[in-house]
Amino acid sequence: MLEVRNLSKHFGGIRAVDDCTFTVERGSITALIGPNGAGKTTAFNCISKTLTPSGGEVWLEGQRIDALRPHQVTRCGLSRTFQITRNLEDLTVLENLVVQSKTSGVKSLFGPAISQAEYDKAMEILEFLGITRLAYEETSNLSYGQKKLMDFGALLMSDPKIILLDEPAGGINPRLLVELVDRIRALNDRGLTVLIVEHNMDLVMSLSHKVVVMAHGQVIAEGTPEAVQADPLVLEAYLGGGATPHAAELNAEAAHA
Numbered sequence: 001m002l003e004v005r006n007l008s009k010h011f012g013g014i015r016a017v018d019d020c021t022f023t024v025e026r027g028s029i030t031a032l033i034g035p036n037g038a039g040k041t042t043a044f045n046c047i048s049k050t051l052t053p054s055g056g057e058v059w060l061e062g063q064r065i066d067a068l069r070p071h072q073v074t075r076c077g078l079s080r081t082f083q084i085t086r087n088l089e090d091l092t093v094l095e096n097l098v099v100q101s102k103t104s105g106v107k108s109l110f111g112p113a114i115s116q117a118e119y120d121k122a123m124e125i126l127e128f129l130g131i132t133r134l135a136y137e138e139t140s141n142l143s144y145g146q147k148k149l150m151d152f153g154a155l156l157m158s159d160p161k162i163i164l165l166d167e168p169a170g171g172i173n174p175r176l177l178v179e180l181v182d183r184i185r186a187l188n189d190r191g192l193t194v195l196i197v198e199h200n201m202d203l204v205m206s207l208s209h210k211v212v213v214m215a216h217g218q219v220i221a222e223g224t225p226e227a228v229q230a231d232p233l234v235l236e237a238y239l240g241g242g243a244t245p246h247a248a249e250l251n252a253e254a255a256h257a
């Protein structure tokens, strides 16, 4: 569904992403992992066109998207979240969902405040996320985790075919995390394709069908969670080699990196 071909992004002499090639199969949950500074977020930014790649191609369902503008990429069916929540603190949760979908190019910024269709859709998404009670809450009153859930909801307003989640588990409490994971699985069951960058290895290994591992800007391994955990190159990248492979160790290392 998503094909990343020989993608590169250089910042001066730094090859943040260096000739990366990988695919995300339709209907899958694919995780992009790697130690700090591996180039995961830069790759995400290039795929969603938040950054312009230095080279390579990105294809979505047979259409080349790396020359498009970010809102055009969204229109093609690819939406993403960011590590740091991006919302308007003075607006309510409901308003944020609608405004964020407008600014992502789904609708004109100059239309009526909130149409009935937008209201219905936003409420449906909030219900799906289990946060209908927060619809009229000012965003500034939300916890960090609730803001992340709201961002997740905003992402769904554009009816994406594939979503890119940048560290969804980061900074949210375990109870909300369970809910978030449950919602990601439910969306995937409905056919939504998911690409996720995440440091929580237990989450990655339990949620993903496929894992792509980056280090130093390059893809060093790709396969099932089990295969990747047993790959010596992956252990080398995380641990400097020589340790027994399992998620808890990768997780502890990622937390300390």
Ligand SMILES: Nc1ncnc2c1ncn2[C@@H]1O[C@H](COP(=O)(O)OP(=O)(O)OP(=O)(O)O)[C@@H](O)[C@H]1O
Residues within 6 Å of the ligand: 011, 014, 015, 016, 034, 035, 036, 037, 038, 039, 040, 041, 042, 043
């Ligand atoms: N705007 C930038 N200017 C210069 N260097 C950058 C820029 N953005 C990222 N880098 C560098 O590119 C490399 C890859 O960074 P990136 O944030 O993509 O890694 P990451 O795998 O997402 O790391 P983390 O897990 O810590 O978020 C790092 O060396 C980083 O310092």
